Amino acid sequence: MSRERTVAELDAVIEQTLRDSQLVHEHAAPGRWLVDLPGTKKLKTVCGLIVGEHALRVEAFVCRQPDENREQLWTYLLQHNARMYGVAYSIDSVGDVYLTGRLPHAAVTADELDRVLGAVLSYADDHFNTMLEIGFGTSIRREWEWRVKRGESLRNLEAFADFVDPGRRSRAAGTRDDGA
Structure with missing residues (x-):
């Protein structure tokens, strides 16, 4: 047994x-x-x-x-857990x-730390917007509408444009989104 x-x-x-x-x-x-x-x-994740x-x-x-849809968010996260590293x-x-997560002391190597930190970054970043849409959708929509009414910038909400206004992309391209 190793020390x-x-x-x-x-x-x-x-x-x-x-x-x-x-x-x-x-x-x-x-x-x-x-x-x-x-x-x-997610601009920065502190680990x-x-x-x-x-x-x-x-x-x-x-x-x-989350403000809403707690069970839906937990289900989403738990379904991802089975595939995570x-x-x-x-x-x-x-x-x-x-x-x-936990790493046994024997597994703490440069390669393994790099792999685990990469996993943390990937899982926090890749699923962040979906988590916000599930758990904070009403707040996101309300903020979007408030800014549109007042002519405020939507720059930091652009990631949610299709979520808040699904027809926006087709209208911007000059097409109809009603199937006609």
Whole structure:
């Protein structure tokens, strides 16, 4: 049986991996790291790496508790969990959504950290807009309508254009969306 790796040994692997990946990070205390993962839909996901007695815990906040359609969102997330690598969607006591996982100390290598951080980024970013549409659809529509009425910019809501106004794309192309 191999000996347990020390916090200092694991910190050295984590630090070198983050430096090599050129990721913005903070080493808050021995065995505690915060890593900024830059995305496109979710602009930044902060991922915590916490060295425990037997495993490295991976935690990343994805979005706050949904305003609506909680069960639909949980179903969506649980269906994805079966196909995910290294982390899974979870919720806290108030319903906020996280990605969480654990790596045994022996698995903490540069390649595995890169793979798990990539998974966190992919799962947080790729599904973010869909999570917002399911859990915050009414708020998104209300904000869209408010901005349209006042002539305000829709720039940071453009990702939801087809969700809020499904006929918009066909009207912009000069076609009808009523099937005629």
